[in-house]
Amino acid sequence: MKKKFRDMFGKKQQKPVQTNNIPSNLSSPLVTNLDENVKTVKSKLGNSSDLVTRSIKIGKNQPVRAVILYMDGLADKKFIQDFITETLMLDIRITDLGEGQTISQKQSEAIETKQTQSQGSETKNQDETPSNADQAKKEQTKSDQNSQNNTYQAIQPASSNTSNQKKKTRKPIKLKQLKHKKSSNKQQSSESSESTIGSKQSNQAESGTNEKNQTSKQLSIEQSSSQSSPSTQSNQANQANQQAKQGDFFTILKERSLTGSEVDECHDYFTLFQFLLAGDTIILIDGYAKGFTIGSKGFEKRGVEESSSTTVIRGPKDGFSETLRTNTSLIRRRLKDPSLWIENMVIGEKTHTDIAVCYMKGIVNDDVVQEVKKRLKDIEIDAILESGYIEELIQDKTYTPFPTINNSERPDAVCAGLLEGRVAIMVDGTPFVLLVPSLFVDFFQSSEDYYQRSDIGSALRLLRFVCFFLALLTPSAYIALTTFHQEMIPTQLLISLAAQREGVPFPAYVEALMMEITFEILREAGTRMPRAVGNAISIVGALVLGQAAVEAGIVSSAMVIVVSLTAISSFVFPSFNISISVRLLRFIFMTLAAMFGLVGIILGLLVMVMHMASLRSFGIPYLSPMGPFIPGDQKDSLIRLPLWRLRTRPKLISQKDMEREDTEPAKPKQK
Amino acid sequence: MFKVIVVVLIAVVVFLLDFATVKKSKSKKDKKVYIAFFILALSIVVLHVMEVNIPTPIEGIKQIYQPVAEPIRKSLEKYL
Amino acid sequence: MIEKGKIGVRQFTVLVLMYTLGTAVIILPSLTASYAHANAWITMVIAMLIGIGIVFMLNCVISIDWKKNLFELSEHILGKWVGKAVSVLFLTYILLLTATNLRQIGEFITTQVTVETPIQFVMFIFMMTSLIGVRLGLEVIGRTSEIFFPYAFTSLILLLILVAPEADFRNVQPVLQEDIGGTFLAVIPTLTTPYLELFIFLAIFPYVHRFKPAKKAFYIGVIIGSVILTLITLMCLAVLGPDFTARQIFPSYILGKKISLANFLERIEILVAIAWFFTIFFKITLNFYVLNLGMSHFFNLKSTKTLSTPLAFIIIIMGIILFTDIIYYNEFVAYYAPYYSATIGILLPMLLLLVGFIRKKKKKSKVG
Structure with a gap:
């Protein structure tokens, strides 16, 4: 009975919410229609006021419509103006975008004609030219496709369904042939676009082919190659590859005119929103079912200030802040070694909080790193607002008054921990960095113990x-x-x-x-x-x-x-x-x-x-240097011996690269 | 009588808390032996609380070792 | 294997040492001094020598197959049914031993430390602490013993040093002139408390990381413990005098009261008593642990923890009903306990050793 109730409840919950025109789940891909994309983004965000959309036109001869999207307050406005809007709207007109080359070779082809991966064209080239009967069928499908394109309604699942059905009806045809057919389909559609030259129609045609891309691998079109005989195909394919590399408008934009350093492509709404809501700028271009994401994070943040929770008299005064990147940079600045590895993770279904797992490769115990990553991956929670959430979700034992995970606001303390073979877990949005594994004695050690003379440090530690x-x-x-x-x-x-x-x-x-x-x-x-x-x-x-x-x-x-x-x-x-x-x-x-x-x-x-x-x-x-008594680790637990005596790293925490130093105490020359 | 009720009540609480850990082992034998021992312990405690004289096993041990112990005892007691 | 934890050799040494000191440190000086008078420390030395012999014998027993604990070993050597019967003998002894130890610490606390508290309460909280220890497992017991060992050890050594100025060695002279028969006869009750109980370590051996150093550790722990016992007895005799030592129930606690240094370090006997709490606690916990281990082997249970709670309550009540009063207890410990302990602590391991030896020979001859 219990089970039944639960099942009913579960089923009810699982029912998808249906909304008109908007793809129901975030993972659905972008469509080629620009207005549709922008509309979806806006409605997904509930027309939130901090979403800024700026539509522009790119290019001189045949301007292409594009929309710049960013979140007001999260993104750096000045950066967007200087390096995105300006370059796209003004500089692009005087830059050589490789247009001349493309145009000279392909003559009247519009710049937005899509030519993508060479892989597709090659597979096609290896195929034999299709038989007549096949071609007839192809044409039929093509006409179907075109008719569908004309009345394109941006209901993607439907169109993909139809193509799937087609697949089913022609079962005996091999997959390769199917691919071929599609490519020729595409070719014809592009031909039609050429004939009409209307950019709108070409868009639609491409959107049609894009649907195909979902069902099979992305295919390419190359007029000349399909028309020429098989013997010359390979030669021409190479040429086509070159052209594809240089000639694609999308790639040209990316390679030549987007001056931001973190430029990426996104193909679906999920990644789009992830970047957009993290403060990045999105550029959507008419006719492409993908967009650019350009790193432009520039929200208000607290600077590097002195940590308030752990204060020292002697020692560095900088403390972590709420920004993850600032925090990682504070550590990088101290540990200029390639063995400092920082791995990123995103946790939290609603917050999408960035988590960085830092460790010194070669010093850290790999099992601990694996365990940390495993426990982090197992977290399923809607929100991570502070590292305390992580601490509670990954600690070994919940019902204990003793903390088994240490935290610090001080970069020098975290660096010392990393050098002892610990793993640091940094959470975006909080200055408190977690250090694992942490032992009982760690909670009594101040970073200042190492900055004062060893006898003083030992005395203070004993006092604690x-x-x-x-x-x-x-x-x-x-x-x-x-x-x-x-x-x-x-x-x-x-x-x-x-x-x-x-x-x-x-x-x-x-x-x-x-x-x-x-x-x-x-x-x-x-x-x-x-x-x-x-x-x-x-x-x-x-x-x-x-x-x-x-x-x-x-x-x-x-x-x-x-x-x-x-x-x-x-x-x-x-x-x-x-x-x-x-x-x-x-x-x-x-x-x-x-x-x-x-x-x-x-x-x-x-x-x-x-x-x-x-x-x-x-x-x-937990009681490690005393619990199981480890004589070698007594040097740095209750007391702290002089630095030249701390030759090895803690035994249980790091089991590799134990040698820490080899300095002899300085001795004045005796006369 | 009041004491007995208190003891039994405490025993019930202890049983509820403790039996959960035994249940975890998922072995029927563990459960059976545990319950048997729990009843044994409870009855001893109840008898003690009711101030019933439980014979001490020490007497039995004494009886068994009487033949060996007695002569040495006598010689030891000489040095007291 | 039921127990999955492992303890280090150092932890094993500490446990053996704690166990040897255990209850012996508070009751032995009085018991021995009753019969050996001024020569009690000589009795202790003789007992120590015999004790080392016992350790040698126990090491031989466990060498038959050191991956099996005492209960597995007896079933392995003597067959299933005889083995089980022998296990019952061991378990009964350990149950009574644990109860007796609990009673001893209860008596000690209620007569010396917190006079108002009823003995049932003291025994109850002591047993509950032990129960928690057993439930946490052997590893935790080992680690905890390592943490408390420095305190227990240094305070015992400090006791010996600080009380030294009060010592009057004329009390122990002349050496071996009077009561010679008593000196040697008193070895019998003296052996009981730490040495004839050492066989419980046969159940711990398989859970020590390395076997050979553990054998050595067994010797080391027992020898250090016995030396401290001997020294404390000597100090009791020298500071309090043989007759006073014999008349007291807990003479070594009175010894702590004698510490007086510069009018400042006074009345610190409670700090010494705390050291004994620790040693006795580990003795009780180890006994209780082995009892649980043996019980779960006997009934083929899945976990050592299963029976811990009912057994804890049985032990508490046992501790109360075993002895009506301290006189009855003293009589039993002096005149009857040695033979019972000898049966379990020497005869049965000897039996295991002999049968094991014969079986080994038979196997060899069959193979040959």
Whole structure:
């Protein structure tokens, strides 16, 4: 029963929405009729106001109609004016477009007559000239085709259907012959276009042939070759190829007058929209079922600024921005090595977000790259608005307080990660770049550790680990000591603590819980509130909740110290991810401490470490340099040894090209 | 009696949570053995909660090893 | 193979070391000192030597086929039905052992650390932690032991160093003058706690990455553990005196209380106690893991985790009902447990070794 319901529902959903004249799905190809194409694009976009369409005429002798399409605000207007509109409308009239050559050889043939791939003509040339009976049939079809062309309605599926039917009726004829027939068909249609010379009709004829192109491979026409005898065919075919290369209007435009550097062709609406909505410019030309896409992205973007989430005293100040290309360039600028590979992907059915997967080929573990790409490919989601989406969709384990994917806003940190053999995942639209695989110790490493002297860096790193435990355990230790293990507190301190707590009506657990939650609220308010009211928070926090609460006898002053220590400690981590998980776990430890004292804390720690030991980040054990103890990797985990001691890359992350350097420490000459 | 009800209720919750993982193995034998052991565990817990004296297996071990243990015990106790 | 995880040789060493220290570190000094008095440390040394012999024997057993764990091995050597019967003996012993260990840590915590908490609660949360460990698998247990090992090890060494100024070695003199018979007889109960339980590592061996270093690691772990045990016993005797050591239930915890350095490092015995939590936790978890492993082999289950939850509850109740009080417990451990442990920990592996050896010879002669 369940299944049936689901099926019914599914079927209902799958029903295609039918609209008049507009191809229902985006993947349908462009048509030759320019107006039709423009109309479809416009209606697909719901006549959105930011779509700019500019129709122009190209050429001097026989101007061809063309339309320039771009999205206002996404595309660089100045670029379009200078290098697209201007070149097409003005410069083209004085440029040699190879017209002379074509015209001299082909005399009266219009420039828009289509000659495409030489392949088709060659296959045709190899064929024998068709038999008379065949030719008769051909003519019949041709007339059919022409009649259809005259009443061309731009309903593509119908026309392709008819050609398919024709195919069926003439089953005994071999495919090659069929091809041949079609080509001759085309030839005749072009002849007809010649005779009428009306550009419109030739368009239609071509549109007819274009339909054919869908059913079989694209075929070419060459008047002379079909008329001449087989012996001279090959010679002439070569000539024809040359002509096709030079003479095609479309190619000429592309090769000679479109000055943009990223020029591509698009054949269907799907690619058209992808380029158009990414900020590229589309040129559609009358009579061609394809268009140009010209890279002209030029939307407003934030420049390279100092990263706000991870700050350093010494070290580069530039941070990633929201534009993918800017971010990749920031990395390229630092790693000028061909082994830095950047692979692009598009994820998100609605957002079509560009994702770049970067890694150092030869250093990275190829299995990790494959795994990353596989997991990215498996994502099926409508929108990717931030790298957090990707992180959540590709991480190894969802239900864990610990982050298994690191992120950074700093190009130098990402570069260091790449050089250690990690894979960086950049997402367009966010400055936060993901680094995989990430281990527990990575969240305690700041890029500044490497810029300061090694002993200082090591000390600071150790301090961060101490702070991790302080932030995690201070309130719970306070609770455990004051309620269960008073004998551990030195007598004098115990007396003063007892004196403070005399007026406090709550048990230590409730007291701690109150203060911790208050602090969490303060912190959250500090992040979310408008900058202008920032001062209010500090007043509320320091005076009202600290001093006044103690004076009112709600909390003891020792508790305020404990909470402050916890708070400061949790701000130490270079990575914000780990600080959130510590905030969360703290409450669990407080509860355990209130129930079982130190035993509870210890068992909680055991469970926490066991959970962490069970985690993996892209196949690498999460507690790696300690979890499975790797002596060689201790040099850069809890402490950082001098750079000349960091000879090899981390063992588990990159297993190739382990040698990192071979520098001896500098020694002054001894006299 | 109240205690027993609480224990059984907790047992039901534990069973529901735990049986899901056993189900995953898709082996009938696993399920059968699991249920048998669960009932055994539950009955022991219930007996304990009802303060029924369960004989300790230690006594049995003592009985078995009495002949060996006794002489050495005597000589050991001399040094206490 | 039911268990798919593998542990490294270093992890194996750490586990053996933790297991050897395990509960022994809190109960052994008192037990040994009761009979051997001032010569308790000599008893420990003798027990260590015998223990190394036991390790040698166990290594021989596993060498028959190191890719099979204890339960597979007994079925392989003794045939299906006799093998199963022997497995039952092993499993019963491990069940009782786990329950006893749980009870020991429960007693320790409720008498020394958190006095108000009922023992059931303490045993419950300890067992639940163990349960989580077992469910996460052997790999995770191995890695976790590696993480906590530095803390446990250094705090034990620090205990030995920091308490050294208080030591009065006149307490252990004259060496081997009095109670000589007791010194040697006390080896019997002393052997029980770590050495006769070591056979459970036969079930872990197949999951160590490399076999030959693992054999060595077995020796190393046991020797380091025994040396620390001996030193702690010696310190107990020297600092507390033989009679006081014998009268205490947990003398090494009292030893921690004696630490006093510059009026600052005082009352840190809880930090030492935490180190023991870790060693005992890993002992219980390993026992419980092997119990689960054996059970799933016995019933031909698909996963070691299947029976973990019911077994955990059975163990908790067992731990409570096994011993009515500490006197009963002491009596059992001193006078009866050694023979039961010897049956399981020495006789059965010997049996496996002998039968395996004979079978091998027969096969060889048939081939020849």
